[in-house]
Amino acid sequence: MLTLPEIIEFQARKYVATRLSVVIPFDNEVDPAFDELWDAFARAGVEPDGIEFMKFNLIDMPRLEIEVGMTTDSTLPLSGRLVHGELPSGRYVSSTYTGSYDGLYDATAMLIGWAKEKGIKWDVTPTEEGDLFACRLEIHENNPSIEPDPSRLVTTLMIKMADGEGLE
Template sequence: MPSIVDRPAQPYVAERATVAIEEFPRIADRLPPLIGTLAGHGIAPAGPPFFRYRVRHPGMRFTVEAGVPIEGGFDPDEPAFPGELPAGKYVLDTYVGAPDGLAAATAAVLAWGAREGVTWDRTEGPGGEEWGCRLEVLRTNPLEVPDPTRWVTDLLFRLAD
């Protein structure tokens, strides 16, 4: 069952792409090089990597960032860029399973929010539904747990202020 949690602001480094679901590996595959770039500069991740959904476009396309939290600042070479996840109240739900179940897990959280009367940090923009902060935090390292049915992902959706 989802819960509401407070989260502090969190600096991160990311790359961004607009993809359809079937193209998602194109952005997901950017995480290992990002982590490698940080390691090459002596920077350890300050938490698990994540996907930040910025815009849900018509036709089930998404502008997504593949990000790695860091402590302090770092100015990476393009196409990577620095960012900050906003502080605030978030709905948190934890999903265990393969990535192909994440859409249903997300739909369940959104339905729960509708029943509970929560107001999400999202607006309708010219390109689609824009989210202030909507995350999939990857708590399982696939190199350590190769069975995707055992992967743990935190779904975090920021509430409107």
């Protein structure tokens, strides 16, 4: 199930993430990246209690640069693929999907199609390497360690709109 898209205001949030380059399908690479992230929180003695997300930085289908992360105000020492960053404030198109992660590709396509129909422009820069998004997120409201039934997983999709964009 996918909710109707809405435009929201989002305030900037600092984060720590594991950055990786992947090729679709990349399911087998996500859990080890989250494990690397959780290990960094544990080594720093910081409880991960922010927003859990996947951030899609660079898209050149089927190649992607993604970050699996957690918002936090704490400073963690970086090693390996870990990076600090900030989810930028601004206007986002948001929609919530309930169901197996297998359905996220189609849910995202529907969200993008809705925005295209409405004439909404993303905060994205075309580069030789692919489309570089200011912020394109899958926020995990729960995850399989909390909700073992895949049909009950809840993921919020959010894509930052270009500055000055929006429906009046």
